[in-house]
Amino acid sequence: MTDTGRHTTAGPTADTRRDITADTGVDTDQDVGKSPERQIETDFCVVGGGPAGLTLALVLLRSGARVTLVERASSFDREYRGEILQPGGTALLDSLGVLAGARERGSHEHDRFQLVDRGRVLLDGDYRRLPGPHNHLLAIPQPHLLQELLEHCLRHDRFTYLGGTRVTGLLEEDGAVRGALCEGRGGRHAIVAHCVVGADGRYSKVRRLAGIGYTRLDVFDQDVLWFKLPAAGAPPRVVRVFLDGGNPVLTYASVPDGVQVGWTLPHKGYAALAAEGVDHVKRQICAAIPEYADLVRERIGALTDLTLLDVFAGGADRWVRDGLVLIGDSAHTHGPIGAQGINLAIQDAVAVHPILLASLRSRDARASFLGAFTLRRRPSVDSMTRIQRAQSRVMLSTGGFASMVRPALARVVSRSPVYRSMLKKIAYGDPGLRVSAELFVPGAASPA
Ligand SMILES: Cc1cc2nc3c(=O)[nH]c(=O)nc-3n(C[C@H](O)[C@H](O)[C@H](O)COP(=O)(O)OP(=O)(O)OC[C@H]3O[C@@H](n4cnc5c(N)ncnc54)[C@H](O)[C@@H]3O)c2cc1C
Secondary structure (H helix, E strand, O other), rough: OOOOOOEEEEEEEOOOOHHHHHHOOOOOOOOOOOOOOEEEEEEEEEEEOOOHHHHHHHHHHOOOOOEEEEEEEOOOOOOOOOOOOOOHHHHHHHHHOOOOHHHHHOOOEEEEEEEEEEEEEEEEEEEEHOOOOOEEEEEHHHHHHHHHHHHHHOOOOOEEEEEEEEEEEEEEEEOOEEEEEEEEEEEEEEEEEEEEEEOOOOOOHHHHHHHEEEEEEOOEOOOOOOOEEEOOOOOOEEEEEEEEOOOOOOEEEEEEOOOEEEEEOOOOOOHHHOOOOHHHHHHHHHOOHHHHHHHHHHHOOOOOOEEEEOOOOEEOOOEEEOOOOEEHOOOOEOOOOOHHHHHHHHHHHHHHHHHHHHHHOOOOOHHHHHHHHHHHHHHHHHHHHHHHHHHHHHHHHHHHHHHHHHHHHHHHHHOOOOHHHHHHHHHHHHOOOOHHHHHHOOOOOOOO
């Protein structure tokens, strides 16, 4: 049985909150291996409806391709997953026509990024010095962005959305990937596709099913505990990292009416910390951000009010196989410093779009063809990894020597042309990347 029409198996509004720390991608179901109830034929099977997968689905649909997107969650109301967008990603979303709608759901602009030590601003990254119109950091909750992208995709009748459905296997023939098996609320499906795109995040199931190895690099000294506090008054337009209380703390205004806090702790140190109990953790957080101490005491009742981010970098050993491409976090994972994950995910989607269309036109989905994506993106991604490691060393090291030399080092660095060019790189990523709008098919982009 074939199906090429638009189809949704689960609305994107049901509530299924997940704990990111438990998101290991390990399969727990009993039904894997049962035969599929329905076969779907499509051009591209995109696995994962995060920023990478949904952006890619949209550009492919606008180019007239058939896309089936499989998303494990039934809802975008997910655990906090980061919401700071750099100007490069913001500009791409704008040129896709999704930025305004996503922002109407709620967002907040930040003009600068500051590193603060005992009241002194050591580093001041002023985004207003960059060329406009997107010369700011944009705090936008991921559900706002994802919901908007999905609604644009749903306007296309060549789109099949399988929400609340997860990929459990790959269809393979002669060593090439030909599709995916999935199951969920709508039953079990076999999706036969020209190409499968794994956009299913840092613990990618597709990557594992494809037998592609992953190298995890524990190159960061800190993990992060995230939580949100209520805030009154006009929200500040600055993202700040405070170094005062031992463990660096990140704070920024987040919509609606809140302040997002990321308190760093030694890498892999959570178990020992948690064993001391919630009051011990609260005391440390209060010492680091005394201005929020009352709110921390009032609002954090249990350790479950905090979301742990295991911070690591890493990468898939290969980003392509015959019939398969990995993009976003499934191909390369980044630490949160410098807010790059969403940016890079969107940029990957935009970069792989013309390559996938050319592959479809020529009916060639061999790794040798799809490898153009690796060549296009590898240098930018690797360079961003290096920048993040340098940022982490300069800004977050907590040793006595680091604290001693940091003010002088920060002064020198912030006045140097290297810093200005680094800020540009952090903000825009690959400056040559554009949406290939010339590939869009008139009429394929349905009006709202
Ligand atoms: C706590 C936290 C804070 C962060 N802060 C920032 C920040 O401020 N700025 C920034 O740029 N980045 C930040 N990041 C990183 C950023 O969230 C990711 O880099 C980005 O979301 C990657 O996008 P993606 O589409 O590749 O993957 P994801 O966003 O991880 O999306 C993958 C999708 O695949 C789905 N999926 C997984 N397995 C399956 C399966 N078997 N079948 C079907 N679907 C599946 C998942 O449900 C998910 O929706 C943060 C991350 C975390 C966890």
